[in-house]
Ligand SMILES: [Zn+2]
């Protein structure tokens with residue numbers, strides 16, 4: 001079944017499996033395309049835009065919060081929010097059949113306290129890691145997002161697990177001493193690389209496996225002492241590498257050389273691993289998944305991002321562990337039959353609710369624990385609940401909102417504060433035109449630099465003492481001020497890496513570009529002409545091969 005998206009008018013297809021799934025969930029088939037639906041969910045997930053200067057409204061302690069100080073929400077520190085010092089039932093209100101459901105829910109969301117940041121439960125506590133969000137089980141972490149457990153001394157990264165000393169990582173697992181790299185598995189001492197596994201003491205690698213002492217290489221397997229894919233003697237290799245590493249200028253020059261060089265080699269249509277019948281990218285050990293990005297151990301899951309262990313789910317964003325029959329959820333897992341909800345755990349039959357735990361049969365609730373037959377946090381008898389729920393569902397069906405995520409006007413965050421901007425960047429005008437909010441006043445400073453970035457020492461060896469820790473730097477790309485932390489300086493010295501000339505946010509954005517978009521095109525394998533589905537847009541300069549042709553050429 002083909003139809004046009006009610007929001008962007010693009011054509012999208014619903015196949016028989018989609019229709020059966022929606023039937024099973026007892027919701028009408030969506031009238032909005034998967035990309036617009038992703039944006040609608042993603043504006044509820046602000047990972048990296050953190051604010052200081054707010055106090056917990058229960059204990060008065062200063063908190064780092066993902067909520068803009070101007071936003072209308074009541075913020076508690078995570079300890080207070082998780083404690084028994086407040087009772088979500090005390091916010092219960094009677095349902096008013098003459099008022100729209102989402103208006104009443106929006107009023108409730110603005111009364112019930114919110115946790116300052118999202119702390120992942122079940123992955124352990126964060127120790128000495130105040131500036132983290134959607135994270136759990138991290139030690140000495142700084143600006144870490146969607147990360148944990150078992151990370152130590154990591155910073156400026158998204159999607160880390162079981163890692164030690166990672167700076168500027170995106171999807172790094174089981175590794176140590178990794179810098180500015182994307183999709184890294186079981187590596188040690190690797191910098192400026194992408195799609196690498198089991199590599200050691202190497203830099204500028206793309207799609208390499210089990211390499212050691214390699215620099216500027218593409219598609220290599222089990223190699224050592226290779227420079228721009230050429231074998232060298234140990235001495236020659238060291239000489240060439242030593243001419244580049246350490247120097248900011250030389251590294252920047254080499255980035256351009258390597259970018260040009262890398263285009264000579266074929267790329268695989270996707271980076272899926274041990275997955276069967278899956279379409280999407282960065283899909284690991286999954287089966288029968290479509291239109292997914294950054295998921296692992298999932299089955300029969302579609303349109304999902306950054307999820308693990310979901311089964312028979314659609315439109316999951318984050319978490320997803322032990323989730324079954326979930327549709328349009330953000331940060332939810334461990335449960336079944338959850339629809340249009342945010343951070344639901346250990347629950348089933350929950351709809352249009354927020355931060356609900358260990359509950360069943362709830363609709364329009366916020367912060368409820370152990371609830372049953374609740375609407376707007378008020379408990380009803382089974383019969384009353386079913387009657388009122390029918391009333392609500394009928395209203396949402398009539399408005400063609402049933403089966404979609406909360407309306408975007410209600411979103412907790414502005415488009416540019418959320419991961420919607422990471423994955424589908426829009427200008428302010430575009431975001432507003434699509435019905436999203438925009439925040440001009442993201443917490444940052446500009447023009448406070450105490451040092452001219454052009455005068456930063458070219459190598460880390462020339463950075464004497466700790467004076468640089470008290471300097472304020474200005475990003476060469478966006479002019480945002482940033483500082484170097486002591487932990488970071490130590491890392492750069494140990495790894496012989498020059499000081500960054502860009503702020504974290506621009507560095508993060510660069511890595512997202514290197515990861516590739518959450519968008520797929522049909523094109524043909526450059527070798528056998530077979531049709532492939534890939535996130536390399538047809539006008540990209542890379543040579544893209546189907547899986548089979550790539551394996552024949554590279555292994
Ligand atoms: Zn659309």
Ligand SMILES: [Zn+2]
Nearest residue numbers: 056059077080
């Ligand atoms: Zn508190």
Ligand SMILES: [Zn+2]
Nearest residue numbers: 475478503506
């Ligand atoms: Zn910047």
Ligand SMILES: [Zn+2]
Nearest residue numbers: 525528546549
């Ligand atoms: Zn092919």
